[in-house]
């Protein structure tokens with residue numbers, strides 16, 4: 244009997260020990276999530292056309308009298324039934340962006356986005372937009388741009404988020420179409436900070452295709468970036484083109500660089516930053532490319548985390564993506580702070596603004612007992628989750 248009672252007491256102690264350990268792990272995870280949620284953030288890879296929520300989409304389609312995406316369920320069904328891969332993703336993306344037709348639509352999309360970014364404690368953001376996707380179906384460049392820009396200005400005042408705009412070439416379109424886009428953008432040049440390149444397919448539409456467009460954009464004072472999607476044929480070759488032929492200031496995605504030692508070393512040597520997007524689909528088991536981001540980070544390459552098209556990926560907005568990435572990588576607070584420091588270091592704002600953002604990040608880290616020396620160096624940091 245005594246032995247039986249002892250066994251029960253021992254089992255009880257074991258269970259309470261497990262419960263205590265479980266509670267401690269939950270507490271540590273919650274503390275990490277709170278740290279990531281509260282951290283002042285920058286995001287450098289975010290497509291306006293990929294941030295339309297189902298609710299905003301339906302509001303706009305009803306206002307414009309369209310006969311598709313008339314209910315939230317219809318939008319969600321379209322998202323859920325996408326074929327795998329970039330082109331399947333783009334099929335929904337193109338259909339969704341076509342709901343925007345008037346200046347008011349672009350204003351609403353931008354303003355609503357900024358409100359959500361502020362909820363994520365994002366203080367600086369570069370937002371991509373695709374003029375050709377809209378002008379080729381009859382929307383005027385001026386209506387589209389003035390809507391976006393007015394939404395940006397009002398949202399900055401309302402939510403305190405600084406927004407810069409990057410105009411993207413759709414790479415499947417012609418060089419002539421891209422040059423025409425530059426012509427149309429000329430009256431608004433001072434309000435567009437950079438020229439990017441997105442859409443697809445990438446194979447067959449390499450960066451060098453748009454060498455003359457980028458060259459002219461450089462002369463006109465735009466910063467330069469462009470998409471290098473992951474695991475696309477010739478991805479490494481395309482990144483080299485963007486570095487050596489185009490002279491891009493940043494590389495969007497570009498995570499295949501981790502597969503090539505020479506390219507990894509060159510990116511680290513030049514200090515060219517990659518805007519990584521370890522996004523997740525409903526069919527993915529976890530955020531993608533975590534190993535590649537960790538490899539690039541430990542090799543000294545400047546790589547940041549970004550949500551890309553948060554309404555169209557399961558990973559959602561930036562706070563959620565940071566939580567997912569941290570869970571998959573086991574990165575410490577210092578490591579996560581370094582990835583955010585990389586984003587602030589690669590913004591195209593003034594040095595004064597950049598230093599102020601970094602000072603705010605530094606002070607947030609210090610208030611949470613994060614040692615700045617560990618933030619600055621991937622080699623010195625403790626990779627164990629805190």
Ligand SMILES: [Zn+2]
Pocket residue numbers: 288289290441470495551552
């Ligand atoms: Zn993108």
